[in-house]
Amino acid sequence: MKTFIFSLLIASTLAQPSSRWKDDKKEKCGYGSCPVMKDGMINVHIVPHTHDDVGWLKTVDQYYYGSRTMIQKAGxxxxxDSVTEALxxxxxxxxxxxxxxxFWKWWTKQPDHIKHQFKQFVKxxxxxxxxxxxxxxxxATTHYQSIIDQFAWGLRKLNETFGECGRPKIGWQIDPFGHSREMASIFAQLGFDGLLLGRIDYQDKNNRFSTKTPEVVWKASDNLGNAANIFTGVMYNTYSPPPGFCFDILxxxxxxxxxxxxxDYNVDRKVDAFLDYAQSVRKRYITDxxxxxxxxxxxxxxxxxxxxNLDKLIQYANERQQNGSKFNLVYSTPSCYIRAVFNDATSKGLKWKTKSDDYFPYASDPHTYWTGYFTSKPTIKRFERLGNNYLQVCKQLSSLADLGPEDPGDLNQLREAMGVMQHHDAITGTEKQHVVTSSALDKLVKKSSMGYQNISFSSCLLNNISSCSITESSKSFIVxxxxxxxxxxxxxxRFPVLGEAFTVRDPEGKLVxxxxxxxxxxxxxxPGRKSEATVDLIFRAVDLPPLGFKSYYVKRVPGNEILKPVxxxxxxxxxxxxxxxxETGMLASVTMNNITVPLSQEFLYYEGFVGDNMVFANRSSGAYIFRPxxxxxxxxxxxxxxxxYRGDLVTEVHQVFNEWTSQIIRLYREETFVEFEWLVGPLPSNGPRGIExxxxFVTNINSDSTFYTDSNGREMLKRVRNFRPTWKVHIEEPASANYYPVTSKILIRDSEAEVAVLTDRAQGGSSLKDGEFELMVHRNSINDDAFGVGENLNETAFGEGLVVRGSHYLIIGKTSIQGCDGNSVAxxxxxxxxxxxxxxxxxxxxxxxxxxDEYKNNFIMTMSGLQRNLPKNVQILTLEPWIGNSLLLRLEHVLEKNEDPHLSQPASVKLQGLFSPFQINSIKETTLGGNQLLSDNIRLPFETVDDNLVRSQRYAVIEVEDDEMTINLDPMQIRTFIIDVSFS
Known part of the structure; x- marks a missing residue:
């Protein structure tokens, strides 16, 4: 039946020359271009760079073109242009x-001679x-799927344009406000040799500098072992030049x-000052x-x-070598620096200390914990999660529908918009509807190219406020x-309607x-809601096929059997x-998975600190900083x-706490979780302080100061109140110092039970007392916290304070014991x-x-993109159009190794014959970013004090094993492939 859905497409290969994957020995890029280090000298790697925020105080276009100079002089x-001439x-x-x-915005506007010159610089x-x-x-607030996507897209552009010489080798996270372990794991899986950081907690930094351990091998996964290890260095001065040595127009x-x-001659004084600074830096690191x-x-x-000025600095500082100076200044790059560190350590037999936790929370002084931004602008954080959901749907449908060998322009726009949204300073809140899904679905549902006109598919993006024009105004429609x-x-x-009854028919015509x-x-x-809908229509779409759809025919009928209060x-x-x-109307206990836990849930708020930010003790709570x-x-x-309201499909407990806080506790039929859909705002703003x-959630769990949070939606990390694994911490802000990013889950447990809450967006969370944990859902501030934004955090919409609607999902089970369905609570x-x-x-x-009947006779109402289901512990992380006629495919094992006695075991997937619309002709395994063959990636093997494996940072290359293209996956493993396909 699948044959009439898709057009016949002649298969092609990757359409890229083999040199794309191999080192070109004629080119001197990469490590081959690094300056020669001098033995017995302190080699000072001078790295010219610019840090260009992809949106912060201005929009991307304003930053690129240099407009709005009164806000920030940046173009x-x-x-x-200027760097091209200077080189x-x-x-x-x-x-x-x-x-x-x-870079891409600039590159597409350059004439050929500039492009040629630039390519020579890269080579x-x-x-x-x-x-x-x-x-x-x-x-802190980004999800691993979105991170991987935006790296893959950027790396692809560089790879297509510059080949091997355009492939980065080093992670450069100099400005984010704390660093996650999963991010380090991603860098390792991208095939990078090292990672350089700018910001870590001030106490951690002082400790590392005093013990000469700012550089370590970060063991970034409890599951992936050596494949996730990466050399990581904390830079001395974040990313700015030494004091007195900024030679910019700014x-x-x-x-x-x-x-x-x-x-005004000042060479001697300037060189003295620089070498003094270099000597201070030298005292903190162990190589030359x-x-x-x-x-x-x-x-x-x-x-x-x-x-x-740098030419002069290097010249005159190096002339001091004639008088015994041990400093050798060279123009360099982060790659050349890390390669030199590796060579030096290897020649001297140095082994590196390791780190297995993360760099959260980040504090810049005793009263300034950058934990407020874990929650700030909560609606934007939700839009990002929805945007990722929609992007994956777009990419899958584009792949399954065979829309052509070129990327759809709308898909690229969404890829790039989502890439901008991941930026560490200002995530854009623009939500734009794209048309690629409509084109793909229109092609997939037609039984022939003749007959009825194209079907337009749209989404109800205002469904979050129970508003949808189609469902409210139409007598019949297709879902x-x-x-x-x-x-x-x-x-x-569920969709909002005006109160009339509806019939819903599934693809077989059965009433739902x-x-x-x-x-x-x-x-x-x-505020701002213009819908006249007063009720939600709810039905259950059962057994939706994998990478597929079902269409439901919805028709308005007489009657209005609306659930009544009970x-x-x-x-x-x-x-x-x-x-x-x-008596109180509050939750008292929950029974789930054959265990009952006394549990209450309530809303509270912190009052934000207000100060003048002139000294540490007067720091205000603001967009970045949480300080109650x-x-x-x-x-x-x-x-x-x-x-x-109690029905056969859903039971809802509507709670109203005050004029700006309400909630619906919801149970769906056959679902083993509790949904807490909260509505908070407009926050009161007439007091002297902000509201956070x-x-x-309060339970009887004996959590012993311990709780767990996820790292970018992937592996879980243990958190202990008032404790840091790598140094003895002194805390003056007991609430904010114990807040951590919660991208998707927070939990507490004891020997009997585990209580977990999943979030629908990134939020800050903590367990400040045993047996309880909290999630921050909304916040405003009266004062700015003086870290550059220049305004207080007080979001508004429709002339009032912002109202936020979101959901938490509660799961309870027996700790490390199988649940009623045979699987663990994890x-x-x-x-x-x-x-x-x-x-x-x-x-x-x-x-x-x-x-x-007429619709069913002319349109396909159910389709699956897979011929068979994948194992429960395996997910297709990525399926998207790639280069030429190829597709990019990622498979992931979604459990950690000790989470379930059965599902935490290795899994296998046979790719041949898996996809309904196409056959796989060839397959090439790549690094996580899809920009290098995995077999070509050999990383620098930094040795550690607790590990003598010389190949400790080399990928384990696992070949496709048989004609069925069997892929094996260990817990938490992601494998990436470029597949050449032919459509049926």
Whole structure:
């Protein structure tokens, strides 16, 4: 049946020359271009660079073109123009560039002769790309899927343009506010040799510098072993130049004046000052190599100012060698620095200490913990998660529908918009509907190319506020529910309607059970909501096929059987039971997976500290900083007004706490979790302090100061209150110092039970007392925290304070014991996390006045992109159009090695015959970014004090084993392939 869905396509290979994957010995880029180090000297690696934020105080275009100079004097196009000219003047000069988003915008506008010159700089190693992602992403609030995507897109652009010489080798995370372990693991899996960081906690930094351990081998995974190890260095001065040595038009430092006839001659003084600084740096590191960055935010708009002075600095400092100086200054790059460190350590038999935790939370002084941004702008964080969900759907549909050998322009726009959203400073809130899904679905649903006109598929992006014009105004419509997961799922579909009844027919024409449930009054009265809908229509889309869809025919009929309020305190479905306290209206206990846990959930808030930011003790809480005025949170209320609706599909407990906080506790049929859908805002702003709202869960769990949070949605990390694994911490801010990023999950456990909450967006969270944990859901501030934004955090919409709506998902089970379905509670959490990250996406279309039978006769109403289901512990992380007619495929094992007695075992997938629309003709395994064959990637083998394996950082290359293309996956392993396919 699949044959009539797709057009015949002649298969092609990768359409790239083999030199794309191999070192070209004629080119001197990479390590072959590095300056020669001098033995017995302290080699000072001078690294000219610019740090170009892909959006912060200005938009991307404003930064690129240099407009809005009164906000910030920054124009990226002038940087790249100027550096190109400056590199021509001296072949020893070097420069690195990081943000592919800006580079690509510049590159596409250049004439051929400039492109040719620039390519020569790359081939010679004068210009080196470092990092190479679309933007320098934040590490606290980003999800691993989005991180991988934006790296792959940036690296692909560089690879296609510059070949092997454009492939970065080093991670360069100089500005994010703390660093995650999963991010380090991703860099290792990208095939990088090292990672350089700028910001870590001030106490950690002092400790590392005093013990000469700012450079370690980061063991970034408890599951992947040596494949996730990466050499990691913390730089001495973050990423700025030494004091007095900023030679940019944005700086006021004096230049190097070498005319001895001038009264302002200063060579000796400047060189003395620089070498004193270099000596201070040298005392903190163990090899004879130090790195000194020469650049800052949006520097080099007039590159000649920098290079003219650096030329002199290098010349006159090196002349001191004749008088016994041990410092040798060279133009260098981060890659050359790390290679020199490796060579030096290897020749001296040095072994590196290791690190296996992360660099969170980040504090810059005793009262300044950068933990507020874990939650700041919560709606944008949710938009990002929805954007990733939609992007994966787009990429899958584009691959399955065979839209052509070229990337659809709309798909590329969405890729790039999502790349910008990962940036570490200002995540854009623009949500733009793209048309690629409509084109793909239109092709997939047609039974022939003749007959009815194209179907337009759209999404209800305002469904979050219970508003959707199609469902509210149409007498009949089609709901097509696409499942992006690799196994069948059941999804509850809900849309706002005006109160009339509807019939829903599945693809076989069978009537589907429906319910109408009132929309909460607090939602109906949301600022800016223009919908007239008063109820939600709910139905259950059962067994949606993997990478496939089902279409449902929805028709308005007479009647309005809306659920009525009931009076009951105990509420249950097939696997969960809730007890609501009759007196307070608050949750009292939860029974799930055959275990009952006394559990309450309540809303509280911290008052933000207000100060003038002139000294540490007067730091304000703001967009970056969470600093409560008092460390005890204040309860919103002790009791809630409750209204309960009980149906066969769903039970809802509507709670109202006060005029700006409400919630729906929801149980769906046959779902073993509890949803807490909260609505917070507008926050009160007439008091002297800001409001930082939390949802707190209180249990009888004996958690012993310990809780667990995820790292970028992947591996879990143990957190201990008032403790750091690598140094003895002194804490003066007991609340904010114990906050950690929660990208997707936080949990506590004891020997009997585990209680976990999954989030629908990144948030800050903590366990400040045993048996309880909290998540910050919304916040505002009265003062700026003086870290550059220049304004207080007070988001508004429709002339009022911002209202935020979101969900938490509660799971309870026996610790390390199989649940009622035979799987562990950890496996249940992983399953739910996957279903909420990549939710089945509902598309709406008009029936074109067709009856159900007429629609079914002319359009396909169910389709699966897979011939068979994948194992429960395996997910297709990526399926997207790639280069030419190839596709990029990533498979991931979604469990850790000790989470489940069965599902944590290795898994196997046979790729041949797996996909319905196409056959795989050939397969090539690559590094995580898809820009280098895995067999070609051999990383620098840094030896550690606790590991003598010389190949400790080399990928384990596992070949495709047989004609069936069997792929084996260990726990948490991701494998990436470029596949050449032919469509049926």
């Amino acid at each position: 990226v196009q002038y940087i790249l 021509k003047k001296n072949k020893d000069r070097r420069f690195i560039y990081v943000e592919t988003a800006f 010679s190693g004068q210009l080196e790309f470092i990092g190479g992602a679309w933007s320098m992403n934040d590490e 700086c006021a430092d004096e230049p190097i004046i070498d005319d001895k006839q001038s009264p 190599n130090i790195i000194i960055t020469m650049g800052d935010d949006f520097n080099y708009q007039d590159a000649n100012m920098w290079f003219a 097509t529910v696409y499942n992006p997961l690799s196994r069948p799922v059941t999804q509850f579909v 059970e429906t319910e109408l449930i009132p929309i909460a009054d607090q939602v109906i009265s949301l 009076s009951k305190n105990n509420h249950e479905n097939e696997g969960v039971k809730l007890e609501i306290d009759r 005025y008092k460390n005890e949170a204040i309860k919103v209320t002790n009791r809630a007004k409750c209204t309960v 709202v939390i949802s707190r 496996a249940a959490e992983r399953d739910l996390a996957q279903r909420k990250l990549l939710q089945s996406w509902s598309f709406l279309s008009f029936t074109q006045n067709l009856t159900f």
